Amino acid sequence: MRIAVDGMGGDHAPKEIVKGCIECINEVDDIDIFLIGQKNLIEKELEKYAFDSTRIKIIHASEIITNEDKPVKAVRRKKDSSMIVGLNLLKERKVEAFISAGNTGALLAGSLFNLGRIKGIDRPAIASVYPTTKGISLLVDAGANAECKARNLLEFGLMGSVYVEKVLGKENPSIGLANIGIEEGKGTQLIKESFELFKKTDLNFCGNAEVRDLPKGIVDVIVCDGFVGNVILKLTEGVAMTIMSMLKEQFTKNFINKIGAAILKGSLKEFKKNLDYTEYGGAPLLGINGAVVKAHGSSNAKAIKNAIKQAKIFVEGEVVQIINREICRIGDENNAE
Amino acid sequence: MRIAVDGMGGDHAPKEIVKGCIECINEVDDIDIFLIGQKNLIEKELEKYAFDSTRIKIIHASEIITNEDKPVKAVRRKKDSSMIVGLNLLKERKVEAFISAGNTGALLAGSLFNLGRIKGIDRPAIASVYPTTKGISLLVDAGANAECKARNLLEFGLMGSVYVEKVLGKENPSIGLANIGIEEGKGTQLIKESFELFKKTDLNFCGNAEVRDLPKGIVDVIVCDGFVGNVILKLTEGVAMTIMSMLKEQFTKNFINKIGAAILKGSLKEFKKNLDYTEYGGAPLLGINGAVVKAHGSSNAKAIKNAIKQAKIFVEGEVVQIINREICRIGDENNAE
Numbered sequence: 128m129r130i131a132v133d134g135m136g137g138d139h140a141p142k143e144i145v146k147g148c149i150e151c152i153n154e155v156d157d158i159d160i161f162l163i164g165q166k167n168l169i170e171k172e173l174e175k176y177a178f179d180s181t182r183i184k185i186i187h188a189s190e191i192i193t194n195e196d197k198p199v200k201a202v203r204r205k206k207d208s209s210m211i212v213g214l215n216l217l218k219e220r221k222v223e224a225f226i227s228a229g230n231t232g233a234l235l236a237g238s239l240f241n242l243g244r245i246k247g248i249d250r251p252a253i254a255s256v257y258p259t260t261k262g263i264s265l266l267v268d269a270g271a272n273a274e275c276k277a278r279n280l281l282e283f284g285l286m287g288s289v290y291v292e293k294v295l296g297k298e299n300p301s302i303g304l305a306n307i308g309i310e311e312g313k314g315t316q317l318i319k320e321s322f323e324l325f326k327k328t329d330l331n332f333c334g335n336a337e338v339r340d341l342p343k344g345i346v347d348v349i350v351c352d353g354f355v356g357n358v359i360l361k362l363t364e365g366v367a368m369t370i371m372s373m374l375k376e377q378f379t380k381n382f383i384n385k386i387g388a389a390i391l392k393g394s395l396k397e398f399k400k401n402l403d404y405t406e407y408g409g410a411p412l413l414g415i416n417g418a419v420v421k422a423h424g425s426s427n428a429k430a431i432k433n434a435i436k437q438a439k440i441f442v443e444g445e446v447v448q449i450i451n452r453e454i455c456r457i458g459d460e461n462n463a464e
Numbered sequence: 465m466r467i468a469v470d471g472m473g474g475d476h477a478p479k480e481i482v483k484g485c486i487e488c489i490n491e492v493d494d495i496d497i498f499l500i501g502q503k504n505l506i507e508k509e510l511e512k513y514a515f516d517s518t519r520i521k522i523i524h525a526s527e528i529i530t531n532e533d534k535p536v537k538a539v540r541r542k543k544d545s546s547m548i549v550g551l552n553l554l555k556e557r558k559v560e561a562f563i564s565a566g567n568t569g570a571l572l573a574g575s576l577f578n579l580g581r582i583k584g585i586d587r588p589a590i591a592s593v594y595p596t597t598k599g600i601s602l603l604v605d606a607g608a609n610a611e612c613k614a615r616n617l618l619e620f621g622l623m624g625s626v627y628v629e630k631v632l633g634k635e636n637p638s639i640g641l642a643n644i645g646i647e648e649g650k651g652t653q654l655i656k657e658s659f660e661l662f663k664k665t666d667l668n669f670c671g672n673a674e675v676r677d678l679p680k681g682i683v684d685v686i687v688c689d690g691f692v693g694n695v696i697l698k699l700t701e702g703v704a705m706t707i708m709s710m711l712k713e714q715f716t717k718n719f720i721n722k723i724g725a726a727i728l729k730g731s732l733k734e735f736k737k738n739l740d741y742t743e744y745g746g747a748p749l750l751g752i753n754g755a756v757v758k759a760h761g762s763s764n765a766k767a768i769k770n771a772i773k774q775a776k777i778f779v780e781g782e783v784v785q786i787i788n789r790e791i792c793r794i795g796d797e798n799n800a801e
Binding site for chain 1: 596597607610611642644651652653674675676677678679680691692694695696698699700701702703704705706707709710711714715720721723724725726727728
């Protein structure tokens, strides 16, 4: 499978991106990589490694879309950026998937402009894994659409469900609306209307998912608008980081505490691993007519490697095609009523 | 000062409520308590203690509003409930403040019906303390209004600011809009419009407050709609609890870990104290024409004691009067433009 990777996107580009590509082809046999970016910089990084050069092809792109760029403007003007060149490779079917750790808004806008939406989907969304004590949930929308209609939330649930089943390998995933209580009728007008729409489908809809219990892994697909989704992701990260740093402070406060902490070191490491995003690959853009995966901005090589592997399953699972089929089916059923 | 306390509200009523009242009068000289509820039950609890009986007066109320009651219906029908009797005491100026650990929605609806709004305030809000590494922030609205207009968020900021200054004792408190990024123009339409309104005032408005950084105590007053506010509170609690239980699991996994944890016991306790709501009293209903404080549903005696002490400062700080004055001033300034 041919997968394109944005060599210039993310905080540690191109170094960690290139390293991640190398690690990926060493681990997985049937992936060939199109690595896009400023040729001299990419080559300089590649020189560090011994690898089968037929499996990584450099595609030169002179420009870079940075995090400071305004998404729509950047997408329109920087036609020779690594991101836009990568999306065009996907559009022209020269590759089967595209991964970028760059500007999220630009990746979303660029994907919309270049690849378009899946027919029947009104609003594509970013789906992010959400680590829980019971494994991972998928959060849709994680930040693409600050304002939504009920129809959009229904689409998010459907797309998330397909992705969890086909890529994360969980059959008949449960779907819940992120809410401040489990009773029907709780929350905003948007949630109440979405609740009604979900009830009419044959999706595995479990009603409202109390946000307090999200870290316990109560549903497989957490559905919410992009503002609330981004709040959930960032606040979870913020609280976890704050608690870890408070603990660290306690654990290094004096000699005896250091001994206690040293004893627990292995366990603390295992615990931290649960919260580590690099384990989980990237965030797929669901609803885009193509397999596009957003890797975390601070991705290291391991995160990039996992994102590429995940993109492969995304393609093999025919997620785009199945979303298209399922959204048509649900639409037909509603029309038949 | 005379303060009314709902003896029947909360998970541990009347036992912990009565105990909290006793502890409070033992600690603070100039508080007399009107303890409202089913006389026989309250008396039975009071019998456990030796105390100055002139300082706690039982007011009989035959009914109880439970957490299962629908707020508006309960408020209309259960006229002789401890909650409604208490609010009426406040309305008739027989007491200067009222505290309840009961049904939040009913307390809000009952306060609106019986006491009304402060003139100039469109929507009263629940203000909750939010524990951070730098002390406490105040979160407004914590859950009273799922849907808001920009004008409401401005009011929340103003009311929160007055409360933090007068009750929590922090001068010129900083105000931030809870958002998924700090740049102006981020977030929902509601937040963008609120941002514009705040900019026109002389409040200490600091712009957007990135939710990831809320646990670090970046602003004194966190402003958001009641849905997002409730998500922030509950998710913070959920993530913290989940991490604590994951740590506990690690710490008791084997003998050597238990030794490590034993060494750190004191530090872990200190750490937990930071997250303990009982330290911080209750959540004031801001914008109501009277000093009403909602104590946590699972309040123990200490939480009740602290809520009563806090209500006293609420009254002494003339929070209601100052909110009225400030909202008029801001209104006048806008009209004068």
